[in-house]
Amino acid sequence: MSLPLTEEQRKKIEENRQKALARRAEKLLAGQHQNTVSGSSIAAKPSRSKQGPSTHLHQDPSKSGSHGVVFKQQNPRSSSDGDQRPQNSHSFQLSTSEQAKGTWQRQEEMPTACPSHRPPNQVTLAGISPPLANSPPVVSSEQLWVYGLEQGQIQASHKTKSTPFVNTTHEPLARAKNFQETTASSSGQPPRDPELEARMARPSTSGQNVSGSVMPRPEERLQQKSGTPLHKAAGSQQGTCIKIGDRFQVKIGYSEELIAVFKSLPSRRYDPATKTWNFSMTDYGALNVKTRKWNFLLEEYSKLMERVRCLPQVQLDPLPKTLTLAFAAQLQKTSLCPVADIPEADLSKVDSKLVSSLLPFQRAGVNFAIAKRGRLLLADDMGLGKTIQAICIAAYYRKEWPLLVVVPSSVRFTWEQAFRQWLPSLSPDHINVVVTGKDRLTAGLVNIVSFDLLSKLEKQLKPPFRVVIIDESHFLKNIKTARCRAAVPLLKVAKRVILLSGTPAMSRPAELYTQILAVRPTFFPQFHAFGLRYCGAKRLPWGWDYSGSSNLGELKLLLEETVMLRRLKGDVLCQLPAKQRKMVVVAPGRISARTRAALDAAAKEMTTKESTKQQQKEALILFFNRTAEAKIPSVIEYILDLLESGREKFLVFAHHKVVLDAVTNELERKRVKRIRIDGSTSSADREDLCQQFQLSEGPAVAVLSITAANMGLTFSSADLVVFAELFWNPGVLMQAEDRVHRIGQSSSVGIHYLVARGTADDYLWPLIQEKIKVLGEAGLSETNFSEMTEAADYFYKDPKQQRIYDFFQKSFEEDGSDMELLEAAESFDPGSGSQDTGDTLDESTLTGSPLKKSRFEFFDNWDSFTSPL
Numbered sequence: 001m002s003l004p005l006t007e008e009q010r011k012k013i014e015e016n017r018q019k020a021l022a023r024r025a026e027k028l029l030a031g032q033h034q035n036t037v038s039g040s041s042i043a044a045k046p047s048r049s050k051q052g053p054s055t056h057l058h059q060d061p062s063k064s065g066s067h068g069v070v071f072k073q074q075n076p077r078s079s080s081d082g083d084q085r086p087q088n089s090h091s092f093q094l095s096t097s098e099q100a101k102g103t104w105q106r107q108e109e110m111p112t113a114c115p116s117h118r119p120p121n122q123v124t125l126a127g128i129s130p131p132l133a134n135s136p137p138v139v140s141s142e143q144l145w146v147y148g149l150e151q152g153q154i155q156a157s158h159k160t161k162s163t164p165f166v167n168t169t170h171e172p173l174a175r176a177k178n179f180q181e182t183t184a185s186s187s188g189q190p191p192r193d194p195e196l197e198a199r200m201a202r203p204s205t206s207g208q209n210v211s212g213s214v215m216p217r218p219e220e221r222l223q224q225k226s227g228t229p230l231h232k233a234a235g236s237q238q239g240t241c242i243k244i245g246d247r248f249q250v251k252i253g254y255s256e257e258l259i260a261v262f263k264s265l266p267s268r269r270y271d272p273a274t275k276t277w278n279f280s281m282t283d284y285g286a287l288n289v290k291t292r293k294w295n296f297l298l299e300e301y302s303k304l305m306e307r308v309r310c311l312p313q314v315q316l317d318p319l320p321k322t323l324t325l326a327f328a329a330q331l332q333k334t335s336l337c338p339v340a341d342i343p344e345a346d347l348s349k350v351d352s353k354l355v356s357s358l359l360p361f362q363r364a365g366v367n368f369a370i371a372k373r374g375r376l377l378l379a380d381d382m383g384l385g386k387t388i389q390a391i392c393i394a395a396y397y398r399k400e401w402p403l404l405v406v407v408p409s410s411v412r413f414t415w416e417q418a419f420r421q422w423l424p425s426l427s428p429d430h431i432n433v434v435v436t437g438k439d440r441l442t443a444g445l446v447n448i449v450s451f452d453l454l455s456k457l458e459k460q461l462k463p464p465f466r467v468v469i470i471d472e473s474h475f476l477k478n479i480k481t482a483r484c485r486a487a488v489p490l491l492k493v494a495k496r497v498i499l500l501s502g503t504p505a506m507s508r509p510a511e512l513y514t515q516i517l518a519v520r521p522t523f524f525p526q527f528h529a530f531g532l533r534y535c536g537a538k539r540l541p542w543g544w545d546y547s548g549s550s551n552l553g554e555l556k557l558l559l560e561e562t563v564m565l566r567r568l569k570g571d572v573l574c575q576l577p578a579k580q581r582k583m584v585v586v587a588p589g590r591i592s593a594r595t596r597a598a599l600d601a602a603a604k605e606m607t608t609k610e611s612t613k614q615q616q617k618e619a620l621i622l623f624f625n626r627t628a629e630a631k632i633p634s635v636i637e638y639i640l641d642l643l644e645s646g647r648e649k650f651l652v653f654a655h656h657k658v659v660l661d662a663v664t665n666e667l668e669r670k671r672v673k674r675i676r677i678d679g680s681t682s683s684a685d686r687e688d689l690c691q692q693f694q695l696s697e698g699p700a701v702a703v704l705s706i707t708a709a710n711m712g713l714t715f716s717s718a719d720l721v722v723f724a725e726l727f728w729n730p731g732v733l734m735q736a737e738d739r740v741h742r743i744g745q746s747s748s749v750g751i752h753y754l755v756a757r758g759t760a761d762d763y764l765w766p767l768i769q770e771k772i773k774v775l776g777e778a779g780l781s782e783t784n785f786s787e788m789t790e791a792a793d794y795f796y797k798d799p800k801q802q803r804i805y806d807f808f809q810k811s812f813e814e815d816g817s818d819m820e821l822l823e824a825a826e827s828f829d830p831g832s833g834s835q836d837t838g839d840t841l842d843e844s845t846l847t848g849s850p851l852k853k854s855r856f857e858f859f860d861n862w863d864s865f866t867s868p869l
């Protein structure tokens with residue numbers, strides 16, 4: 001951020017200039033070393049470099065009176081000078097050969113090892129540099145001399161002005177800072193970053209420590225801390241370094257000396273975007289600022305920075321310290337390839353069932369995590385199996401358990417199931433799912449808790465967990481939320497931090513900050529530095545605005561090098577099955593006591609010997625009915641979590657009208673785009689609604705009846721299907737799945753079955769699996785439907801449960817049983833059922849739902865069920 005010089009500052013500079021001239025004259029008289037024309041007041045000793053810019057210039061044919069400059073993109077490794085060759089006399093070399101000579105002589109006399117010659121007081125006031133000029137600044141040698149002398153004075157006012165955290169009154173920012181302070185003090189020092197430290201300790205090719213040559217000097221540290229650029233002199237050019245691929249780019253306006261420096265570096269290129277430019281000096285001012293970019297190999301970074309420091313009229317913001325450390329090996333040429341090969345991790349101590357199930361890209365993910373010492377953001381696309389990878393990574397560090405798993409509350413039990421499935425060596429008794437604020441957070445070896453409960457159980461976080469998984473880590477994007485305040489300190493001190501999110505940032509880079517902080521607390525300990533670099537921070541009358549974005553390419557590189565692994569579905573499509581089915585165990589904790597009692601009564605009725613067949617079937621219908629009601633809050637919670645996680649378009653299939661109504665009403669309340677197709681939708685409307693959904697952009701949900709919308713419709717623009725309810729006929733379920741898995745679908749499709757324990761799902765789910773297995777054996781269905789829930793705990797030890805299951809099986813397998821069940825349901829008296837149970841549904845979730853009226857309209861469309869469309 002540069003501010004124009006005030007009148008007072010100008011006067012002071014002029015005064016100082018005069019004084020400096022006088023001093024200079026005295027020095028000359030005293031016979032001291034003279035530096036004839038240069039601005040080399042910063043150079044205490046003249047020293048000639050063998051590789052100095054002047055050598056290049058003199059060898060450069062560009063000097064020979066040509067009239068233009070051609071900039072061509074070159075092979076980055078080419079050392080040719082061909083990318084900047086003047087074609088005519090209006091070249092960069094100034095208009096006369098005399099001038100050029102004068103300039104380059106100055107360069108020649110500059111020491112190359114500038115830092116050692118540079119006076120220590122060369123940090124100047126942040127606000128005095130003018131904005132990037134449109135035309136080359138005209139700076140006389142005298143001016144340069146004076147600027148060099150006067151910087152110490154300017155610095156005097158620098159310190160109090162350049163720390164936005166101190167000065168700003170912007171509340172969120174102030175809070176962010178406080179937060180940083182409190183978390184730092186409450187949790188002690190953040191853990192050291194061994195990876196970066198190792199890099200820093202690695203010797204460079206020149207035998208120097210990376211830190212020795214790359215670490216900024218004190219004034220640069222001040223600059224980085226304050227987030228303000230390092231300024232050299234009034235009137236200096238201000239530029240920035242940005243890392244791009246294995247190169248870094250310099251964005252800066254014209255400076256003759258700087259071009260000489262650039263030319264001295266063999267890897268230079270000009271304007272990678274436009275490849276070739278041909279322009280004269282007179283056109284320079286009109287050039288688009290965006291095109292003034294140079295880029296170099298990373299390994300030349302230190303060399304360039306050292307030389308640029310010698311140019312008082314040029315000021316170049318260095319790469320952030322975090323970047324220079326992250327890429328130290330490349331900056332120092334100790335690594336030839338941009339990303340070092342990731343070694344294969346030794347997973348011999350992890351359950352072989354899990355390890356052998358990993359797909360190749362998942363195995364690579366585990367290797368990456370272990371190479372990063374168990375601290376990473378695994379940002380694979382949705383449905384790529386982040387859970388299995390996270391469990392494997394955590395299992396690798398099993399000696400450091402107890403493990404804490406923080407998840408959205410709608411998937412707590414799915415995680416429990418996943419641990420059971422993938423880690424058979426872990427006794428189920430050692431898995432602790434925290435359900436209420438009174439539960440113990442440390443009761444198990446694996447402790448699963450929701451974000452919201454975590455903030456209520458903060459006191460139980462001492463001693464801290466050493467291994468932590470955070471699912472859907474973008475839930476932590478807002479530093480002001482209670483969940484974030486509870487989680488981030490915990491993560492900063494944990495030894496292993498596994499963040500999972502398919503959408504780490506949904507709208508702006510600022511959302512990434514807390515996640516980066518959690519994985520690498522030392523990277524950007526202050527948000528402002530991050531905000532300036534990557535959030536296009538703007539100072540507004542009310543404070544700082546960090547809602548923008550800047551240097552995104554660099555941010556991506558930094559994240560990928562150090563913190564984040566992200567694979568998109570398209571990258572690994574060939575390794576994925578066409579359909580990925582997932583059983584989601586939804587929260588039984590949300591079933592009220594009265595519904596639970598009603599479910600138990602219905603279950604008892606089904607197996608009572610005294611009951612007639614008809615009574616048993618009615619009890620079965622009642623059981624379904626209560627199941628539907630019991631699941632509504634969890635279903636809605638799950639759908640809202642999906643939307644919050646960035647799922648854009650998906651289908652929700654349900655069976656009972658009460659569920660379809662509740663979901664539709666909630667989406668309406670949340671103003672989410674939706675369509676609904678059930679038995680009451682006319683054929684013409686069905687097609688229109690379908691098209692509407694197919695063409696819609698952004699989040700949209702299709703709420704569909706399992707029986708009325710399982711055929712004849714195409715929803716290939718979605719790639720996820722959620723079954724809010726189960727249905728006993730797997731053929732109907734698979735037809736419903738195929739609404740998205742059909743021609744036009746280019747992605748692997750996710751299918752989520754929401755299953756609630758203690759309900760009819762306990763029996764329906766194994767029943768469906770059993771049927772599919774039989775069909776699979778006959779080559780009539782895919783087999784992986786049942787494989788996915790192999791470890792599901794649905795095998796009945798209790799004889800009563802077994803009897804219910806047998807009854808289910810019998811009821812649904814008898815010829816015409818469906819019809820019987822439907823008839824039985826028709827004869828059911830909803831009114832009496834309603835009064836009997838008087839179940840309370842979550843009012844907040846069901847606002848606006850015409851519950852009383854439709855409560856027992858179990859099947860939304862009998863006709864479509866018996867004769868599907």
Ligand SMILES: Nc1ncnc2c1ncn2[C@@H]1O[C@H](COP(=O)(O)OP(=O)(O)OP(=O)(O)O)[C@@H](O)[C@H]1O
Nearest residue numbers: 357358359382383384385386387388502580581582
């Ligand atoms: N290697 C594997 N073998 C068998 N099943 C797998 C494998 N990897 C993933 N799955 C299954 O794929 C489904 C999706 O996996 P998971 O839920 O972990 O994806 P995710 O990346 O966490 O998705 P989201 O971001 O939507 O939560 C699950 O049913 C999971 O069990």
